[in-house]
Amino acid sequence: MPGSSALPASPARPGRHIALLALPDAVVSTLAGIYDVMNAPVLLNAQNLPPFNIEIVGESVGPIELASGVPIQVQRSIDTLDATDIVIVPSVLLRESGWEKDRYPRLVDWLQRMHAGGAVLCSACSGIFLLAETGLFDGKDATVHFGYAQEFAAIYPAVTVHPERVLVISGQHEELVTSGASMTWHDMALYLIARYVGATDAHEVARMFALQWHQDGLTPYITFKGKSDHGDAEIQSAQHWLSTHFSMANPVEEMIKRSKLAERTFKRRFTTATGLAPIAYVQRLRIEDAKRRLERTDASADEISWRVGYEDPAFFRRLFKRTTGLAPGAYRKRFQIPEFARS
Incomplete structure (x- = not known):
């Protein structure tokens, strides 16, 4: 020994x-x-x-x-x-x-x-x-x-x-x-x-x-916080917009339109700046919002799936577990704020 x-x-x-x-x-x-x-x-x-x-x-x-x-x-x-x-x-x-x-x-x-x-x-x-x-x-x-x-x-x-x-x-x-x-x-x-x-x-x-x-x-x-100190002003602007629009349909396409950059250029710069491809970044924001809803509300996983931007609850559950290591129900059981502590 x-x-x-x-x-x-x-x-x-x-x-x-x-x-x-x-x-x-x-x-x-x-x-x-x-x-x-x-x-x-x-x-x-x-x-x-x-x-x-x-x-x-x-x-x-x-x-x-x-x-x-x-x-x-x-x-x-x-x-x-x-x-x-x-x-x-x-x-x-x-x-x-x-x-x-x-x-x-x-x-x-x-x-x-x-x-x-x-x-x-x-x-x-x-x-x-x-x-x-x-x-x-x-x-x-x-x-x-x-x-x-x-x-x-x-x-x-x-x-x-x-x-x-x-x-x-x-x-x-x-x-x-x-x-x-x-x-x-x-x-x-x-x-x-x-x-x-x-x-x-x-x-x-x-x-x-x-x-x-x-x-x-x-x-x-672990709470996801997108990297923002990369110095690319165009991508920082896209991230700021995405922080409140991630649940809409096709947010990546909308970001690209708003940026006025070519699609390939935008995706390359976004990935270089944040370390994540645009769709992966969107997924992380959606899952983070879903985590907060599981912790603080009694909404069903199906309803949360819809609210964060996924019409297919089964896909949402698979993505949630792949990202957090826990199924939505198990996550809620572990982290939901007790009723007596909710304001």
Whole structure:
């Protein structure tokens, strides 16, 4: 197992050692949630011993104020931790200025040394921004919050990122573990428990905390936003018009007429600018509108199909599932706003 040769960081406590990294950009909810779940009482074995020895580590011992302004106590300095079995970087909050590289050189160096010693490196959500600085993910697959995917790809082009995936396990020894958007740290924690303790224990922890595996992936959660910063004014105008006319019959033909461009020229420029062919772009807008109607109304799928521009409900259902990963009924069950919360 990766990390099996690691020296125990706290000899007085048995179990596989987990270093849960605290840094000023960290999100308190993720860090505290991981700490509690990995310390779940249900994980105690017959000898009443925990399978994990989890410590909050950082650049120095003592209180540290996290991104939300909430202080948390760092239990151990990285300077006193020469080896560990598992490192977990929690979610970090990206400011308007984005991720600032080279801000934590000591942490990056320490992460590289832990990996060289056999540690499994894990990130929750945006924690991959720090892990990626090690270079260990170059040429490998990872996931990140879909809201940060574009920025991550720009900063770390050597990493293949899959924002639609919940959990990605990479590396020659499966020692690089990343979880996707926000609460998918649940999946990462359950995965680690299943991997090192057992599937039954992971199931019991899931039951205890009412956690669920995100088995449908993250595609249903992703909101489509057409690319508009491409600099093509003609296509931007067409997109603006389409945003309120996508449900009409033959919207692509109408866009082309309004643009006064040749059909082939318009389609080529539209695809280059937005990354989608005009008809695919229309479909994404229609499905996005259908999602909102499923979430906020009780209209039938057939009625919604008609309202977003499809006369054939069967085609609409197939397209909806292909786009979101869920059938309309399943999507409504998952995401519909409860009646008591509707205004």
